Amino acid sequence: MRERRATVDVSFDGVEYEAYADESVMDASRRLGIGIPSLCYLEGLSVWGGCRMCVVQIAEDHRLRPACATPVAPDMEIHTDTPQLRAHRKAITELLFAEGNHVCAVCVVNGNCELQDVAVDTGMDHVRFDYQSPQREIDASHPKYIFDPNRCIVCTRCVRVCHEIEGAHVWDVAYRGSEAVLVTGMNQPWGTVDSCTWCGKCVAVCPTGALAYQGRAVGEMQHQTDIVIRLAMARNKGEWIDPAELEEMR
Amino acid sequence: MAAPIDLHEVAEREHEARSRYPWRIKACASTACLSAGATGTVQSLEQTIETNDLALDAVVIPTGCMGLCSRGPLVRVMRRGGDETMYQAVNEEVAVDIVKKHIKKHEFVETNLLDTSIPFFAAQERIVLANGGVIDPDRIEGYVAHGGYLALQKVLTEMTPEAVVQEVTASGIRGRGGAGYPAGSKWSLLAKAPGEQKYVVANGDEGDPGAYMDRTVMEDDPHRLIEGIAIAAYATGASKAFIYVRAEYPRAVERLDRAIRVARRNRLLGRKILETDFNLDVEVRIGAGAFVCGEETALLASIEGLRGVPQLRPPYPTEKGLWGSPTMINNVETLANIPAIVTKGADWFASIGTPKSTGTKVFALAGDLVNIGLIEVPMGTTLRTIVEDIGGGIPDGKAFKAAQTGGPSGGCIPAEFLDTPVDYDSLRQLGSIMGSGGLIVMDDDVSMPEVAKFFMDFSMDESCGKCTPCRAGTVQIHGLLERITAGQGSWTDLRHLEQLCATVRDTSLCGLGQSAPNPVLSTIQYFGDEYESLLVESGLEVVDA
Ligand SMILES: Cc1cc2nc3c(=O)[nH]c(=O)nc-3n(C[C@H](O)[C@H](O)[C@H](O)COP(=O)(O)O)c2cc1C
Numbered sequence: 001m002r003e004r005r006a007t008v009d010v011s012f013d014g015v016e017y018e019a020y021a022d023e024s025v026m027d028a029s030r031r032l033g034i035g036i037p038s039l040c041y042l043e044g045l046s047v048w049g050g051c052r053m054c055v056v057q058i059a060e061d062h063r064l065r066p067a068c069a070t071p072v073a074p075d076m077e078i079h080t081d082t083p084q085l086r087a088h089r090k091a092i093t094e095l096l097f098a099e100g101n102h103v104c105a106v107c108v109v110n111g112n113c114e115l116q117d118v119a120v121d122t123g124m125d126h127v128r129f130d131y132q133s134p135q136r137e138i139d140a141s142h143p144k145y146i147f148d149p150n151r152c153i154v155c156t157r158c159v160r161v162c163h164e165i166e167g168a169h170v171w172d173v174a175y176r177g178s179e180a181v182l183v184t185g186m187n188q189p190w191g192t193v194d195s196c197t198w199c200g201k202c203v204a205v206c207p208t209g210a211l212a213y214q215g216r217a218v219g220e221m222q223h224q225t226d227i228v229i230r231l232a233m234a235r236n237k238g239e240w241i242d243p244a245e246l247e248e249m250r
Numbered sequence: 251m252a253a254p255i256d257l258h259e260v261a262e263r264e265h266e267a268r269s270r271y272p273w274r275i276k277a278c279a280s281t282a283c284l285s286a287g288a289t290g291t292v293q294s295l296e297q298t299i300e301t302n303d304l305a306l307d308a309v310v311i312p313t314g315c316m317g318l319c320s321r322g323p324l325v326r327v328m329r330r331g332g333d334e335t336m337y338q339a340v341n342e343e344v345a346v347d348i349v350k351k352h353i354k355k356h357e358f359v360e361t362n363l364l365d366t367s368i369p370f371f372a373a374q375e376r377i378v379l380a381n382g383g384v385i386d387p388d389r390i391e392g393y394v395a396h397g398g399y400l401a402l403q404k405v406l407t408e409m410t411p412e413a414v415v416q417e418v419t420a421s422g423i424r425g426r427g428g429a430g431y432p433a434g435s436k437w438s439l440l441a442k443a444p445g446e447q448k449y450v451v452a453n454g455d456e457g458d459p460g461a462y463m464d465r466t467v468m469e470d471d472p473h474r475l476i477e478g479i480a481i482a483a484y485a486t487g488a489s490k491a492f493i494y495v496r497a498e499y500p501r502a503v504e505r506l507d508r509a510i511r512v513a514r515r516n517r518l519l520g521r522k523i524l525e526t527d528f529n530l531d532v533e534v535r536i537g538a539g540a541f542v543c544g545e546e547t548a549l550l551a552s553i554e555g556l557r558g559v560p561q562l563r564p565p566y567p568t569e570k571g572l573w574g575s576p577t578m579i580n581n582v583e584t585l586a587n588i589p590a591i592v593t594k595g596a597d598w599f600a601s602i603g604t605p606k607s608t609g610t611k612v613f614a615l616a617g618d619l620v621n622i623g624l625i626e627v628p629m630g631t632t633l634r635t636i637v638e639d640i641g642g643g644i645p646d647g648k649a650f651k652a653a654q655t656g657g658p659s660g661g662c663i664p665a666e667f668l669d670t671p672v673d674y675d676s677l678r679q680l681g682s683i684m685g686s687g688g689l690i691v692m693d694d695d696v697s698m699p700e701v702a703k704f705f706m707d708f709s710m711d712e713s714c715g716k717c718t719p720c721r722a723g724t725v726q727i728h729g730l731l732e733r734i735t736a737g738q739g740s741w742t743d744l745r746h747l748e749q750l751c752a753t754v755r756d757t758s759l760c761g762l763g764q765s766a767p768n769p770v771l772s773t774i775q776y777f778g779d780e781y782e783s784l785l786v787e788s789g790l791e792v793v794d795a
Contacts, residue, residue: 047562048716049562049717049759050716050717050718050759051717051718052717052718052719052757052758052759053718055756055757063756064756064757066562066759069562071564084756087749087753088752088753088756088757091719091723091749091750091753092718092719092753092757095718095719095722095723095726095753096718096722098722098726099721099722099725128746128749129726129729129746129750130726130729132725153718154715154716154721172557173557173715175715176540176542176712176713176714176715177710177711177712177713177714177715177721177724177725178710178713178715178721178722178724178725179715180714180715180716180721
């Protein structure tokens with residue numbers, strides 16, 4: 001018999017819920033069907049806390065907290081949808097759109113993009129800030145995949161999934177600030193990186209069109225985040241997955 | 251194993267040696283004076299003494315910082331059992347004069363006299379900098395002669411670790427690294443943390459532009475820092491300590507390395523310290539020049555050899571720090587206060603400063619002031635005292651406009667608040683912070699939006715890029731400031747600037763982003779008219795979300 005997981009009472013936006021005592025605000029909100037937008041968070045991977053989309057207000061705390069990195073606590077009063085939070089999330093979304101070249105009309109993931117979804121969720125209808133229009137070189141050296149750093153939001157899902165799940169550690173962040181960029185191997189063309197196993201997990205989890213299969217046209221690319229989450233969660237629990245189940249998900 | 255140092259004997263020998271010379275000439279050989287030519291000064295003093303056959307009458311002692319850096323190289327001439335005279339701007343020729351006139355003929359070199367009764371010296375209270383201009387940093391004997399390592403001996407032989415934590419708590423000392431977290435609380439967190447292996451880390455990254463308080467401690471009185479670290483380690487149960495020094499401080503690294511070796515040889519570090527059961531290993535780690543590596547979690551990552559980016563807290567380092575073990579990070583100046591707290595007692599320390607900000611604070615005075623240099627004043631000293639008395643006021647008959655504290659994380663304080671006591675809480679109320687001790691004074695020629703742009707440029711450059719608001723937000727804030735200072739900004743730009751500052755402040759991951767908007771917000775608050783006068787009237791009322 002498994003021991004029953006301890007629970008605590010929490011409230012989301014004034015409504016009372018039961019949450020598991022050992023889960024994060026993010027995990028509780030997902031389980032309970034409360035939508036907190038997020039980009040870098042991915043179930044089963046380590047928590048990065050960098051995109052800041054998931055900030056929430058805990059009671060009267062003087063500081064906002066990222067839901068992904070905040071453990072629930074007894075009687076925690078969580079606010080996910082205040083005017084202040086809405087304004088901040090919209091501004092962060094605009095910052096991301098202004099920072100890269102996120103032109104949905106010409107993007108392989110148009111219609112299948114988490115960044116696009118977040119823009120819809122946060123009600124972003126225009127960008128107040130100057131477009132930075134980066135001119136970073138696209139890496140098409142890999143026979144199977146393509147990396148467009150101009151569409152990258154530095155969420156590091158690729159870094160984490162490659163290191164933590166696949167164990168290959170092909171990806172890393174190089175440089176800092178607005179020059180921070182994802183690199184493969186020792187900052188060399190992806191196609192020349194021997195440690196890449198061609199597993200495609202990085203491509204599967206990318207929330208934007210930065211990582212895609214070669215040869216896809218606008219709107220043709222589908223990420224398969226759900227498969228990786230299933231893998232990662234099973235791996236964390238030491239659980240065996242029937243190959244047939246994965247085949248079905250593909 | 252070598253016998254431990256006999257502190258009293260060493261001190262006595264040192265005092266004896268001191269009284270052997272009728273004249274002792276202390277020459278500041280700290281970084282600021284060195285760049286003003288102090289190496290030549292020292293050589294010239296020594297040569298002139300020799301050629302004038304005065305080698306038995308006078309000795310030259312290179313020392314740490316005397317404080318008034320803008321008048322360097324500084325020299326103090328001390329007569330046995332008697333008065334002392336301070337000289338400024340001592341170049342090689344003046345050095346010759348000092349020997350030939352002052353030492354030989356007992357006549358002052360009038361042109362270079364420096365009056366030590368001026369408030370610059372008189373209004374200071376030196377705890378951390380007590381040995382500046384007094385001892386030769388490379389000789390442990392000098393430190394010991396001034397009571398060095400007695401505090402360590404006292405805690406090891408007379409106090410339990412709990413009693414030491416209690417003493418530090420009672421002193422009320424708050425972290426000098428910027429945030430002002432009570433040191434006693436942090437020490438007690440580490441002391442209570444479970445685990446065999448614990449670490450103490452001294453934060454000597456000191457990235458604020460213009461700041462050199464911690465560098466001065468590390469270069470000029472390295473043993474004070476080492477003693478503070480050893481006491482902290484004993485109190486908290488740590489057996490390994492790191493001093494994290496930025497790579498731009500090679501002299502600090504060299505002096506600390508040497509001081510650690512000498513301390514180990516004298517059984518003040520290493521195994522069985524002073525013949526007790528306390529063991530401590532101290533190691534210097536060198537940063538690679540990123541401002542963000544001063545942030546404690548980024549600093550720990552850097553020590554581990556990882557990319558220096560901030561980590562999410564909780565867990566706090568005192569729960570899970572270096573290699574997963576409980577770790578306490580203290581600023582260099584915080585730790586340098588500890589020996590005096592132990593020796594003179596918590597009550598003495600708490601009697602200095604204000605009830606909520608006890609002790610002193612070291613500031614690097616810079617900008618439009620008559621006196622520029624390093625000062626140490628009781629907490630709660632008013633800005634006016636610092637600017638007008640210690641700083642000697644604004645040169646060229648100009649007026650004071652603003653004081654900037656806390657560097658890129660701080661704000662600008664206008665003239666109307668000159669009577670504010672400088673302590674953690676008062677500065678925060680004014681939209682600035684104490685920071686680590688940079689204090690830049692600006693006269694009325696300075697454009698405040700330009701100042702804001704300068705600091706935003708710094709923050710933008712130093713952002714690590716991990717979180718969106720800091721990475722992308724500082725770029726946009728900087729762009730808006732560029733447009734406004736170029737006279738091309740609109741009212742809409744100003745509104746966007748304020749909105750964006752709020753987002754970056756409220757949603758950034760670490761202190762860098764959270765406080766990066768402070769220079770902008772505080773200058774808009776106090777000098778809003780300067781921004782407005784730069785805006786172009788577009789004639790269009792832009793309606794915007
Ligand atoms: C961007 C950033 C830079 C920092 N730089 C320094 C620094 O150079 N030196 C320092 O002591 N603390 C620095 N801090 C504060 C440290 O994170 C930490 O609070 C401090 O070292 C703790 O020591 P204390 O409690 O003695 O003040 C910095 C914080 C931030 C957010």
